[in-house]
Amino acid sequence: MVKTVGLLVMAYGTPYKESDIEDYYTDIRHGKRPTDAELQDLKDRYEFIGGLSPLAGTTDRQAESLLDALNDTYNDVEFKLYLGLKHITPYIEEGVKQMHEDGIEEAVTVVLAPHFSNFSVGSYNKRAKEEADKYGITLTHVEHYYHQEKFIQYWTQKINDTLNDIPESEHDETVLVVSAHSLPKGMIEKSNDPYPNELHETAKILSAQSNIKHVAEGWQSEGNTGTPWLGPDVQDLTRELFKEYGYKNFIYTPVGFVCEHLEVLYDNDYECKVVCDEIGANYYRPAMPDTDPLFIGAIVDEIKKLF
Incomplete structure (x- = not known):
């Protein structure tokens, strides 16, 4: 039945x-x-x-x-x-x-x-x-479900496909920025919330399973509450990474989101690209999972x- x-x-x-x-x-x-x-x-x-x-x-x-x-x-x-x-x-x-x-x-x-x-x-x-x-x-x-094999497989394929669009001679000058929506820092720390560690695990697995050489973790789309949120913000992170390592290519994977919407289309495709243009680096953002x-x-x- x-x-x-x-x-x-x-x-x-x-x-x-x-x-x-x-x-x-x-x-x-x-x-x-x-x-x-x-x-x-x-x-x-x-x-x-x-x-x-x-x-x-x-x-x-x-x-x-x-x-x-x-x-x-x-x-x-x-x-x-x-x-x-x-x-x-x-x-x-x-x-x-x-x-x-x-x-x-x-x-x-x-x-x-x-x-x-x-x-x-x-x-x-x-x-x-x-x-x-x-x-x-x-x-x-x-x-x-961030740890599910097919979720990781999706992002691994997208990262590798993006790397194929970048000359192999520049792969050592390429960094993957793995991000999710920021949350108020005080709340997360007070409750020992698993959220930051789950993003860290995602970045670690993608680093191990994809062909990318350099990986950084960031946060984005924080609210305007006047209190600290999880950081570093992806825009600040981009500037810091360029200043310290001189990366030519930035690949952004906002893995905490599952489709294209305001936080991706504006916060990544506009705000992060503005920073990349400012420092003279190339901006890449693979397609989101959608369906x-x-x-x-x-x-x-x-x-x-x-x-």
């Missing part, structure tokens, strides 16, 4: 249209409305990358790809897809409530972020569980371990 199990795919969310931006930004700021200047800055960033982030459409495609892959993998389970977003509708709670209304009693949850932090993936899982407990829905959480079968397969393999 085939049983129906919910698949709750959770992600950050992004405005669907320009009129959503203020409410979206207010939600990120825990209900505090941004100033006109802050709001305009965000609008300008979206405008720079083409109007709005492609994240919403990509999240939908990733969720559908994962659903299809799981239903192809399991013979005795039919997964039914639900979306839960952190900062815009359908919110995580709305996704869980819809599961209840559909009669779902058991579900697997996955966040579209490969590394675990109590303040990122952990916070999504907590919100989902609090809502699920109201209805008696049992959840199995995927906490991370690549290796990436989707990595999540499926993690789910198979748990469920």
Whole structure:
């Protein structure tokens, strides 16, 4: 007998249209409305990358790809897809409530972020569980998948492909910058959060498995809170690496993200490239996983371990 199990795919969310931006930004700021200047800055960033982030459409495609892959993998389970977003509708709670209304009693949850932090993936899982407990829905959480072989294989291939575009004589003057979204330093240190170590492990594995000779770790896209965040920031790191080693080629792999959106298209492709142009180095950024079968397969393999 085939049983129906919910698949709750959770992600950050992004405005669907320009009129959503203020409410979206207010939600990120825990209900505090941004100033006109802050709001305009965000609008300008979206405008720079083409109007709005492609994240919403990509999240939908990733969720559908994962659903299809799981239903192809399991013979005795039919997964039914639900979306839960952190900062815009359908919110995580709305996704869980819809599961209840559909009669779902058991579900697997996955966040579209490969590394675990109590303040990122952990916070999504907590919100989902609090809502699920109201209805008696049992959840199995995927906490991370950065270590999955297919996830590493994806990035290893992209790094090696990028190296093939760089003259072999310059490989010793090439550095890989592995990064993820920064988080407030105090919170991470106070809770002994695993997040920084998971990024470090990712960089270490990619260094060992790819053909790259030099690897550095950085953080990006920190918030404007007036308190220290995890560093070094990738822009500062780029300048430091150039000053110390004179690298000619910088390959950026923002492995903490899973698709192209504002933080990659602006923070990497614009801000990091500006620094590379400033120091006279070449900027490279391989394609993001999006719906690549290796990436989707990595999540499926993690789910198979748990469920």
